[in-house]
Amino acid sequence: MFVVQESIRNSIHQLKHAQTISDKELRVLLEQSNAATDDMLFSEADQVRRERYGTAVYLRGLIEFTNYCKNNCYYCGIRQRNTRAVRYRFEREEILSCCEEGYTLGFHTFVLQGGEDPFYTDKEICEIVSAIRERFPDCAITLSIGEKPRESYAAYFRAGANRYLLRHETADASHYSKLHPAEMHLSNRKRCLFDLKELGYQVGSGFMVGSPFQTTDCLIADLRFLQELDPDMIGIGPYLTHADTPFSQYPNGSLALTLRLIAVLRLMFPHALIPATTALGTIHPNGRELGLKAGANVVMPNLSPVRVRKWYSLYDNKICTGEESAQCRGCLENRIRSVGYEAVTDIGDVKRS
Ligand code: SAH
Numbered sequence: 001m002f003v004v005q006e007s008i009r010n011s012i013h014q015l016k017h018a019q020t021i022s023d024k025e026l027r028v029l030l031e032q033s034n035a036a037t038d039d040m041l042f043s044e045a046d047q048v049r050r051e052r053y054g055t056a057v058y059l060r061g062l063i064e065f066t067n068y069c070k071n072n073c074y075y076c077g078i079r080q081r082n083t084r085a086v087r088y089r090f091e092r093e094e095i096l097s098c099c100e101e102g103y104t105l106g107f108h109t110f111v112l113q114g115g116e117d118p119f120y121t122d123k124e125i126c127e128i129v130s131a132i133r134e135r136f137p138d139c140a141i142t143l144s145i146g147e148k149p150r151e152s153y154a155a156y157f158r159a160g161a162n163r164y165l166l167r168h169e170t171a172d173a174s175h176y177s178k179l180h181p182a183e184m185h186l187s188n189r190k191r192c193l194f195d196l197k198e199l200g201y202q203v204g205s206g207f208m209v210g211s212p213f214q215t216t217d218c219l220i221a222d223l224r225f226l227q228e229l230d231p232d233m234i235g236i237g238p239y240l241t242h243a244d245t246p247f248s249q250y251p252n253g254s255l256a257l258t259l260r261l262i263a264v265l266r267l268m269f270p271h272a273l274i275p276a277t278t279a280l281g282t283i284h285p286n287g288r289e290l291g292l293k294a295g296a297n298v299v300m301p302n303l304s305p306v307r308v309r310k311w312y313s314l315y316d317n318k319i320c321t322g323e324e325s326a327q328c329r330g331c332l333e334n335r336i337r338s339v340g341y342e343a344v345t346d347i348g349d350v351k352r353s
Helices: 002-018 023-032 035-053 092-104 122-135 150-159 173-179 186-199 216-229 255-268 278-283 287-293 325-338
Strands: 056-059 061-066 109-114 140-144 163-165 202-209 233-238 342-344
Touching: 002 023, 002 035, 002 255, 023 216, 023 255, 035 255, 056 325, 061 092, 092 109, 092 122, 092 325, 109 163, 122 140, 122 150, 140 202, 150 186, 163 233, 173 186, 186 202, 186 216, 202 216, 202 255, 216 255, 233 255, 233 278, 255 278, 255 287, 278 287, 287 325, 325 342
Parallel strands: 056 342, 061 109, 109 140, 140 163, 163 202, 202 233
Antiparallel strands: none
C-alpha cells in the first residue's frame, strides 16, 4: 500500500514537470489512486491551472439548436432510431436571438451544438455563422455539429467560425466499433480533427469516462491520442445511461475517475481549456465544482429557450432543463465563486504560453 502510494506520488510529480509519464505509471495512477493521492493530484492540477489561467473560469453560451441526428451512436439519446425522442430544430432567427440574449448576459463565446442534422446544409450553416459574426464581431463562434468533409469545415471557417468541438469518444478502434454502428469509423473522426486543426480552428476533443466496454487501456489510448492531436480544448464527462438506447442496461461512469482524469489532463496539457461539463453536474450535485477544483477552467451554461431544453436529452436526468438562461448564468457564477474561482466574460482564447 505504502509503496503504491509512494510511486503514485512520484508519478504525479513527474507528470507535473514533464507533462508525461509511462503507460505503466498511468495505469497505476488511474486504477489505484485513493483519497490521499487524489488530494495531491487535484492540488497539483489546481496549481498548474492557476499558474496559467489564474482563477478565471471562462463562460461559453451553449445553444443546442437541433436534436435531429442522422447517426445512431449506441450511447446517445438523440440517435436517429430513438423514436421516443421529441425532435426540434431552430430557425436562423431563433439562434440569433439566443446569441442576443447571451451577449446581454456577458457571453463572448457561442457554442452551436447539435445532432448531425442534414436540414442544415453547408450554405445554411455558413449563413447562420456569418450572421452571428456580423452582429457579434467581438465573440468567438464555436461549432459542434459532427463529422463533415474538409471543404465544409473550410467554408464554415471562412464564414467566421473559429472553434470546433468534436470529441473523439474513444481512441481505441475496437472500442469505437462497440460504441458506434459499422458506418462510423474512428479514422474519419480523427481525419476531421486534424483537418479542423490544419484549417486554423481552435479544436476541442475528448471522450466519455466509463462508457460501456471501456478499459484502462482505452483511457491510456485516449491520452496518447490527445498528445498527438494537441487540442486547445478537452471535454470529458462521465458516460450516463439513457433509457431509450441500446446501452440502457449499462451503468453510469464514475465521478471519481472522471475527476482524476480531469487532473491528469490539466497536468499533461497545462494550456488546455477544460470544461466542467453538464454530465459532471448531472452525476453529482457538486460535480462541476469538483471538476473546477480538479483543474477544469470552463463552464458551458445553456442558452437554449427553456421550452426545448428537456428534449436535447443525450442521457437521463440532465440538469438545468428548467431554468432560463439568466438564472443558469447567476447560479453558475455563484457555484464558481463558492470554490474560489471567478467567472469571467473574456473571449477566453487558449493560452499556449
Ligand atoms: N453531434 C455532435 C455533438 C454530440 S453531443 C458531435 O458528434 O460531436 C456532445 C457529446 O455528448 C458527445 O460528443 C458525447 O461525448 C456526449 N454524450 C453523448 N451521449 C452521452 C451519454 N449517454 N452520456 C454522456 N455523454 C454523452
